[in-house]
Every structure is written in C-alpha cells, then in structure tokens.
Amino acid sequence: MSTPNNTVQITSLPDLAQILPYLLGHYPDDSIALHAPGPNFLDGPTMTCPLPEDTAEWRATAENAARQFVGYAHDRGHDPAQGVIIYLCREPRPGQSPEETAALLAPIGTWLTNEFTWHRATVLRTIGLVANRWWDYECDIDGCCEGEPLPSPDDPTSVAAQMARLGRTPGPRTRDIVKEFRATADPDFLKDLHAAADHVNTRCATNAGRDAMLALTLDQIDAAMSQFHDGATVLSRALTTLLIVGLQDDAAVEAGMAHADDDDLPHARRLWAYLARHCAAPFAREAVPILTLFSFVAWRQGDLIAARLALRDAITTDPDYELATAIHLGTIDGEDPREWLASVREGHAHRAALLQHAAEVASEYRPTTDTTAVRYREALDTATSHPYGHVPTAEERLLARHGTIDIIDGALTDFRNGRPQLMDEIAARIILGLQDRETRDAALSTGEENDLLYERQLWGYLARRCVPPHTDKAPPLLTLLGWVAWRQDDTITATHAFTDALDINPGYELAKILLHGIRTECDPAALLAAFRDTAARFAASRADLDTL
Template identity: 25%
Template sequence: MTNRNEPSSPFDADDAPGPHQPALTSELPQVTLRSPAELADALPYLLGFYPTDSVVMLALQGERGRFGGRLRLGLPATTQDWPETCDQLADCLITDSRRRGAQITGVILFFCQDPSRGEDGQQVMERLRPLAQQLRVACGKLDAPVLEALCISNGTFWSYCCPDPRCCSPDGTPLILPGTSRMAAAATYAGIQVRGSLRQMEARLAPLSASRAPEQEEALDQAARNLVPDMLGSSATAVRSRTLDLAERVLERFGQAAPVAGRSAADDRDDALLAQNEAAEIILGLQDRVTRDQAAEWMEGPQAEPALRLWRALARRCVGAYAEHAAAPLALAGWVSWSLGDEPEAKVALSRALHADPDYVFAQLLHQACNEGIDPEQLRQSLRVERARRSADGALRAAVQGELCRLGEKPVRGVRQRGTRSAVPCVGRKGPAQQPSRPAGETVNGAEVAKEPGGAAAPDRAGGGPGDDSSLSSSGSSGPGPLPLVPRQRRRGMDARPSRGRRPAPGRGAGESRGPGGRHRMPRRGGPRDANGRS
C-alpha cells in the first residue's frame, strides 16, 4: 500500500484533510507502507489529528493500492444502529468513488476508541469486533474487499484480519513511537503537523463549564430582551451596524493581546478578553443572516486569526437554552479555518455547528463544499466582490452627500427635466423662482408668449407653481439671456382644468389658467400635454 501524491477526492468525508493539507498534495513524497504497524502509525498524518471514538475508511485505488478517498464517522451509539450505519458507510465511500471513475481495489478500516472506566484495550477490541465484521460484509457486497481492519485503543492496535501472531499479537501490538517512522519523517519534511486528538479539538468549541454558564446565560437573556424586538422590527439595520461595530472592537482587542503558549492558555486568555454582555450581544446579532454574512468577510489578512479566536470564544459562550445559537459562530469558525487552509479544524467546527442545529443551511453548504474539495478561493472572491460593492456604494453616497452639503444644494425628487441638463435648486431659496421676461409675441417651444395687462410679457414657465423651483435663474433677474430649460409639465388634478361641456370659470378665457400671483399663463395651442398623451 502506497501513499502517493494523490489529490483529495471530492468524496472525502467529515474530518479528512483536503487539497490545502500538505499530506494530500504533491509536497508529500511517496511513502510505501508494508505492515499493519505502519498503517496504524500513518492514520493521524492522513487525517491531520488522532481520531477518537471514530470509524475511518480508506479506499485503495489501482494495482499498487494508492490511497484514494477517506471517510470518518463517529462510532454509532447503540448496536442497533450498526447494520444500517455499515451499509451507508460502504455505499458512501465505494459507490460514490466508482461513480467518479475511481477503480477501488480494496478498503482499509480503522476503529478508534479509548477504554472507558473499568475497561482495557482488549475489551474494546472485542466489543467492536461485530461492528468490524458487519462493515467488512457491507464492503464485500459492493465487490470491495477489506484488506485490513485495525482496532486502535490506548496506544495499542489489534488486527481483525491478520492471524499471524508474529506481526499482530492477540494481546495487541504497541504503536510505533511518534516521530520515528518513515511516515513521520516524510510528514516532517512536508511540514505536516498533527493537531492532537479529535476530543481535544472539540473541547475548544464546547460550552463553558457549569460553574460559569449561569452568568453567561443571564447575559444572553438580557440581550435577547433588548435586541430581539429591534431585530424583528424597523431597527434591524441599526442592530446590524451595532453588532458589527462591537465585533470589530473585540477583534482589535484580540489582535493586540500578547501571545501565550499552549492552546488551553490561549483560550483562557480570549475568554478573559470578552465580556459577558459583549458576547451575548454579538451572539444574538449573528443570528441575523445579513450580519453573519458580513462577518464572514473577516476571512483573510490580519483579521482572520483574531476572527477565528473570536468565533471559538463565542461558541463556548452559547450555554443552556442558547446551545443552538452556537451554529452561527461555529460555522464562521469553520469557514475561517477552511479559508486559512486548515481543513481538519474546519470540518470539526462545521460538524459541531450541524450538531448544534442540523438544519443550519450555512453550515450545511460549507460542510458539503469542504468535503467536495471545492477551492475556497471561489467563495473568498465572491465575498470580496460583495464587500467592494458595499464599500463603493457607501463611498459614493458619502461623496455625493458631502458635495451637496458643500454647495448648499439638494436634488429634487419626482421632477423630470427636458433636455440634457439637470436643474438643482438652491436650498435657501424662498418662493417660486422668477424667469427672465420675454417680449410679447415671441415664440417659445412653439407657443406664443401671452401679454399681461400693462404690457409686461408673462414668464415662459410652462408649469410653475409654488413648489416648482426647478429653474437655475435667481429671483429678480431681468434682461435678455439664453433660453432656460423648460421643465416637464406636472399633472394637475381633474378639478384644475375645465371639464368638457362646462362653462369656463369667470374671469378666465377658455383653456387659460393662472399661475403664481394670479398672472395669466400662455394658452395651450393643442397637442399632448405630457408624455402620456393627456391634453
């Protein structure tokens, strides 16, 4: 059996490393494994951690038995679930591998569980023997023989397939000392690091201890009373902004914290930097999809590492009745880990998110994409585009508002202008704007200017009223000048013009109307009144 530079297959499941892990890239030199002891030693390097309470399946491809797909699942809780679980595991690995064109020539099984209190490794091996046999039968039904099945418990391994006591003692064989095998040397050369056990990785995401949980749950209750009504009402946008601002301040605080040695000490430091009310407010705010999606943009650069620590700390604060709320920070922790290239930790976090809320779509999609071997760069690019669009919209809006404030002007809504120029009125103008007077009898846009009593020509405004200040000329200007732009006629109510068959109002000629100050407007000469053809 040979571990070569095979890419991660798209059907790798749960906690298998992916294309960003050196163990499955071309950086790892070819390593040939020749014994059950070397197989047991290679398992943590293939997964990136020591599996606990797990069943692991490795598919072998081709004549040389190269490692292909790999799958990990937690051991079923009850023996009644074993038959169905074995059938599903075999079908998931073997059938899907063949559907993608892989030639499966064999399967290797690992059963990993430490002894419970009052139990030893030998008893663990015997207890799991029926499970191993059922899984071997399920693989055999699909024409994929199990070449080796190992039980690893308490630093010792047993083989369910090898009857030779010289290599596989019935009493168990101790594992190779860490760092002394050829696989360990190749992993060190490739820069692969084993992150400890699966139990240790999950402990970093588990809720706080019972002694600290009541105070945090009380803070969550208070935050729910304050935020939930606003999140469901008209203040949702304000809550989003406040949540993201608070999270950014905490990120800055995390980034400035002094480094400490050890993962446990680092988690204790982060818990001390995060106040209970801050954690409660951010946790509640992340339940909003828009807020969560914007927080997912902290996936790279100097913000990524503090963001990952913050999401872990928030997941530990989801206690008591708020356990399901951990799905959001756990999914974000999985996304940032995946974006940073740490697929084992990403899959552990995403699995915990689905454990907290199996219907959480965000975690489902990320978990599937991670297992399918999709490059996270595609998702990162989408988030970058969304962030740039939102930043550009905000910058443009701020620039326009700033320029209008500098000019003391504001746009007019609902008034459409004729021509190519736009008219922006002055904010401080009072009353209707006056147009330059024109000589009587002059034609403007096909209409003759009417003459007012006293010889003055009526202004050429076609639709002016008390609120129409769309002209650029200043009040009181006089004298000849260029023709101003004539705004589109605004529609008036039905009672503003004479109905057909009725006598015109006293003091007006038929078809006439009066403008500001009682002045006559120019009479209409027929034709459509507006773009809708009303006359």
C-alpha cells in the same frame, strides 16, 4: 505494502495501524475512518465518520458511511473494488477495558464489510485502535493481533520514525482540536446570555427593530475584530452576549465572513472560537452560525481538519443550517474559499446598502431609545390607567371618537404652524384613542395633498412615542403613516410601515389590505374615495352628539 519510491515502507500490520494520524492529518477519536490506498498508499480518498455515543445507532451509521465512501471514491476517480482499509477508533469508557472496547467495535467491521461487498468494494483490512493498541479483525487466530501496542517511535523501522526523518509529525487527536471551539458551561454567563436573548427578541419585534439590531451587530463585529486584531483575547460580557445573539441573523454571519482577508484570519479565528466556547447548553444552537464562521476561516487557512470538525458540530446540532452544509460540501469538492469570500463581500455590500436605506426609512417612525423614552413610557402608563382606556356606553364611545379627532385636528394645526411638539398627555390620548378602529378610520388621510406633509409628521411623531412595553399600540399609527406615504407615491416607506404594523400585530386587517394593495399595484385613488365616504359618514354622526 510500500510506496513505489519506497519513501515510506508499510510492510506490516503494526505499520498499517500506526499510519492513520499521518494519513488523515489527525487522530479521529471515536470514529470510523476509511481509506482506499492509491498508487502511493498515502494517496487515495479518505473519510471519517463519528461514532454516536449510543451503540444502538452504530449499525445504521456504519452502513451509511460505507455507501457514502463508495460514492466519494468513485467521484474522485478511484475504484473501491481495488481495496478499502477500515479503521475503528474508540477510547474505553470509565470502567471499560481496552479489550471490552475492542470487542464492542468488532460488529461494526462486519456491517461495513457487508455493505462494501454489496457495493462491489473490497475490504483489505479492518483495524481497531483502542488505548494506543491495535487489533486486526481479519485475523482468526486466537490471541494473535489482539491488543498489541503500537510501535514505538524509537524503533527506526517504525512508520513514526520514517515520517520523522521526512520532517512529518502525526496529526493531533480530535479531542485536542475541538478544545479550540467546543463550549464549556459558565452558569453566570449563561444567565446573562439568556437576558440578552430576551432583550434582543423584544427589540426585534418589527422590521425596523430587526434592522436596528443588525446595524448594531455589524458595528459590534467590527469593534470585536479590531480588539482581537490589537491582541485582545477576551471581550466584555455585554459585547460577548450581544454578538452571540446578533449573529443568529444571516446577514450578520455574512458580514462576519467578509472579515477573511489574509491579515484578518488568525484574529478572526480566535474571535469565532472564543464566541463558540461560550455557547454551552441550552444555547448550543446559538453556536451553529459561529462554528460556521470559524470553519470558513479555518478553510481559508487551509486547515480542513479543524474546519470539518467545527462543521460536524454545527451540522449535528442543526442539520438544516444551509450555510454549514454548503461550506462542508465546498471543502469536500475542493472549491476555492476565496471565491466564496468575493461572493460574500458582494452580497454584504448589497445588504449593507439596503440596511442603510431601511434605517433611513424607519428612522421616521422607530420608537425612541434616548432619554425621552422614559417620559413617553410614563405618559402611556398613566393614560392606560385613565378612564379613557374603557368607555362603557355607545354614546360615550361616539363622544370619545369625536373628541380624539378634534385633538388630532388641533395637533395638525400645531404642526402646520411649525410647533411639532405635543404635551405628553395629549400625545398619549391620541395614541390610545386611535386603538379604536372607527376613530382610526376617521383619521385616515382624505384631505388635500398640501396637508399630507403635516399628517405624515404627526403619525411618525406619535409612532416614535410607542416605546416598549407599549409597542403593541403602534400599528394604527404605522398604518396611518403608511397610507399617507402611499398617497405621496412613497411606496417604499409605506411598505415598511405596513410590514412593521403586521410584525407587531399579524392580524391587523387594514395594514394587511393596504400592503396587498401596494404589492398588487392597486390605484390608491379608489381607496381614497372609499375612505372619504367613511369620513363623511363619521362627520355626519357628530349631529348625534347634539341629542346626548
């Protein structure tokens, strides 16, 4: 076989065996490689498919590869009936000879041939490549075409020599390419990564927490990219762990993809590869979005081989990760990654605007993270061990409810008078008292509109005090704040507050009812009337205190 212009002569089976890394642009370790020669031989569709380590999976892998390649060839206007060449590549495992490996591969050729025949495709040759030697499985002469060494590049008639004269070099081996992004285990780092994941999961218990974490991740991406742009090759352990965890958010991945200008590409590639190398088991799934980012950058650079190998790792780890699958199809279909970049940037700008708005909304009630958080936590710790936390009799419960409402009325008076600070023990007392459903219902806003501003300030102030590990006490405060906001026609804040309450406690019924009311455009006036009836009954129960 030869090209029409005789640029490269493919005249023998050794030539055919030696051409593979030039044909694909890399040498596919432990893989099936398929090629349908075009008029210029090197032209024509090619495909690689990794061989699983478990030989029991080989038949299904081979048959699926044949079916996919037939469809792929037809999609590119090539008729596989004109001929397909099969390459079977595998390196001997410890204690295994090249001959044993070649014999292990032989049935794959049969399974592929049978499947291709079923789909009216013609197999021209099946070549085995093992330990720099080649086998021709079509040859039925004993001892012939078995384990011959590949031609030496010094042979002036070899394919390697011909390619060298044309200034072309063989592509690298798969195992060398994947070293750029394949993870290696560091037990100490993995402990830190586990701790970072626990911290972020705790922080992301609510929408507000997730938004805050996303905002932090976006800043960290910018910071890491800036460091790598300035020549850094490593990041601090703290930044590395938080980036890996933060990039599990799709919006953060989208922001990462936006760093793909021509000037950014080499630095972004090094950054994503660096992060991916830190995602060893049991954190292999955390590598999936990072490998996807790496593949997008490699695609932008025109390095389809590295892009597809990274995507192969990502999709093998998580077949349901849609972005990796979409990019993989984009590389196959010849899409322009610059169009992806434009779309990503548009989506990122939209998300950033929403995030900024959400952050502004949530700042009203997000738990405090500054130095006062310690004081707030200690106050709640103390209050939860106080007898207020458990009222054993009905009479004492009624007394406690009215006592909480009286304290709330006093707090509102302070807010009206411009003194929006409460003593820690008073704030903690109100927070704990509102965990009682009837007390919370009695505290629902039923007054005049000129009181709404102060009620909203109070509930936001108390919600900010529900710092970890007392976040579970925030739903009543968030529900009260959301109801006031709804009364003020601020359905955006109300929706965020109710949603955050349900994030913390999915069964929190009042928040669920009020959120449904907003989504179905219910008139809050009907609810206000019902709440006023409840408040009137509660006020009337004060008379029962006189009999205690």
